Amino acid sequence: xxxxxxxxxxxxxxxxxxxxxxxxxxxxxxxxxxxxxxxxxxxxxxxxxxxxxxxxxxxxxxxxxxxxxx
Amino acid sequence: xxxxxxxxxxxxxxxxxxxxxxxxxxxxxxxxxxxxxxxxxxxxxxxxxxxxxxxxxxxxxxxxxxxxxxxxxxxxxxxxxxxxxxxxxxxxxxxxxxxxxxxxxxxxxxxxxxxxxxxxxxxxxxxxxxxxxxxxxxxxxxxxxxxxxxxxxxxxxxxxxxxxxxxxxxxxxxxxxxxxxxxxxxxxxxxxxxxxxxxxxxxxxxxxxxxxxxxxxxxxxxxxxxxxxxxxxxxxxxxxxxxxxxxxxxxxxxxxxxxxxxxxxxxxxxxxxxxxxxxxxxxxxxxxxxxxxxxxxxxxxxxxxxxxxxxxxxxxxxxxxxxxxxxxxxxxxxxxxxxxxxxxxxxxxxxxxxxxxxxxxxxxxxxxxxxxxxxxxxxxxxxxxxxxxxxxxxxxxxxxxxxxxxxxxxxxxxxxxxxxxxxxxxxxxxxxxxxxxxxxxxxxxxxxxxxxxxxxxxxxxxxxxxxxxxxxxxxxxxxxxxxxxxxxxxxxxxxxxxxx
Numbered sequence: 224x225x226x227x228x229x230x231x232x233x234x235x236x237x238x239x240x241x242x243x244x245x246x247x248x249x250x251x252x253x254x255x256x257x258x259x260x261x262x263x264x265x266x267x268x269x270x271x272x273x274x275x276x277x278x279x280x281x282x283x284x285x286x287x288x289x290x291x292x293x
Numbered sequence: 294x295x296x297x298x299x300x301x302x303x304x305x306x307x308x309x310x311x312x313x314x315x316x317x318x319x320x321x322x323x324x325x326x327x328x329x330x331x332x333x334x335x336x337x338x339x340x341x342x343x344x345x346x347x348x349x350x351x352x353x354x355x356x357x358x359x360x361x362x363x364x365x366x367x368x369x370x371x372x373x374x375x376x377x378x379x380x381x382x383x384x385x386x387x388x389x390x391x392x393x394x395x396x397x398x399x400x401x402x403x404x405x406x407x408x409x410x411x412x413x414x415x416x417x418x419x420x421x422x423x424x425x426x427x428x429x430x431x432x433x434x435x436x437x438x439x440x441x442x443x444x445x446x447x448x449x450x451x452x453x454x455x456x457x458x459x460x461x462x463x464x465x466x467x468x469x470x471x472x473x474x475x476x477x478x479x480x481x482x483x484x485x486x487x488x489x490x491x492x493x494x495x496x497x498x499x500x501x502x503x504x505x506x507x508x509x510x511x512x513x514x515x516x517x518x519x520x521x522x523x524x525x526x527x528x529x530x531x532x533x534x535x536x537x538x539x540x541x542x543x544x545x546x547x548x549x550x551x552x553x554x555x556x557x558x559x560x561x562x563x564x565x566x567x568x569x570x571x572x573x574x575x576x577x578x579x580x581x582x583x584x585x586x587x588x589x590x591x592x593x594x595x596x597x598x599x600x601x602x603x604x605x606x607x608x609x610x611x612x613x614x615x616x617x618x619x620x621x622x623x624x625x626x627x628x629x630x631x632x633x634x635x636x637x638x639x640x641x642x643x644x645x646x647x648x649x650x651x652x653x654x655x656x657x658x659x660x661x662x663x664x665x666x667x668x669x670x671x672x673x674x675x676x677x678x679x680x681x682x683x684x685x686x687x688x689x690x691x692x693x694x695x696x697x698x699x700x701x702x703x704x705x706x707x708x709x710x711x712x713x714x715x716x717x718x719x720x721x722x723x724x725x726x727x728x729x730x731x732x733x734x735x736x737x738x739x740x741x742x743x744x745x746x747x748x749x750x751x752x753x754x755x756x757x758x759x760x761x762x763x764x765x766x767x768x769x770x771x772x773x774x775x776x777x778x779x780x781x782x783x784x785x786x787x788x789x790x791x792x793x
Contacts, residue, residue, distance in 0.1 A: 229778070236770055237766045240762075241759065242762075244757050244762040245756060245759060246756060274784065
């Protein structure tokens, strides 16, 4: 849940900064903010799952390396 | 020699085949439409840009859905494994970002030729071939394919004398380095009759059990020296860097982006692929060569950059400095060198995307017909007043390049230094830290110009377009907030480099 929220915030921040760089009002085209936040939440959620999976793989790999004779 | 192609070879090769087919179809489409009187001879550059994005997205899905396995194909000329799948994915994502960066500059720079994007697709195809190469001959062929495309791209503005000069310089010196590469390959083949990576690896493993490094034939070592010198030329590592500032100065900024981001990363992957696996037994020889080049790159890249007034030349020397840092990571490959190398390159890509997004958007606006790219560092003076957000983005990116914590660039240098310390290269670490501190000066000098210098001339910049704004904001925010959760990138790089 935390990763999804972080992703949503990141997506929103990208869109806000993008508008600021173009010298547009920050909330210009609000549907894009929603789109970016939703996209960011989806990617963040997926990356959160991926992080857990990667950590498990690395721990398994390290445990395998420590095993004598492996 | 009879080459037998299996159906499974073609199955692995589908993304590359699809890219080739796309080039043919787009070429026919471009020629028919752009020369058609009925449609009014349309300019197809932007249209081609979007078609490239669609193509890359489709190939991205093709690559992601390729099953995980390790295999060689086309009689061991190329290989495929899980790491390669992810590296290709990264190249495609960066390719998509690159298209978004240059798509609006095509008309601004009056580069209305649709062939530009076709050459870009071909360069991605050759990059795919280079990173999956598994034989000395396929190295030569795929590397030459990339170089030929880049020679054409360097001279794509045929009416400009600077562009022609840059292209010619690039061509002559590039051909010289290719000659060195071919000579090195010929020496190795002439000496032992092997070109395949696995065969080379097995040969050196068996020979090093019986003989010391001093007993290895001189021709073989000379071949190794020639091959590595050719790679250093392509990487523009000092003392083989003399071509890069001149070529970068004469070439269009949108094409330099291609040179700086794609070429260097590809050659480093190739370097690791060849030297880290098949020639690993000769580590003592090529590590010394790499360390010498790393020393010169750090030293010259830093001190010559002090004197630069033009932004493109400054970027060229800055990239030479970075090559020095990456070579330090390469030279400590026996421990976690590969891991730190990939990490450094990921952040290097992000930094360069940010730099070029801001540089490409900063065009001095005089009127609607005439506006030009800013050339001198001193032209940044007014930026903090007219475009404070772009100025702040450049500040973050420059802090990241110079390695100021807690921005991502700091972690890359930290990991490279830690890797070096594990390899007991203490004096090199001390030297690199000193150089890094000195290099900070010339990055901060630009920040001083942006924020504190008085402006003599008021420049008006062309407003930034949406695609560049998106790429710039994405890279700046990722660099800034990387420190909040670095585990994901660090873990995935660990998986790519160590486990896969």
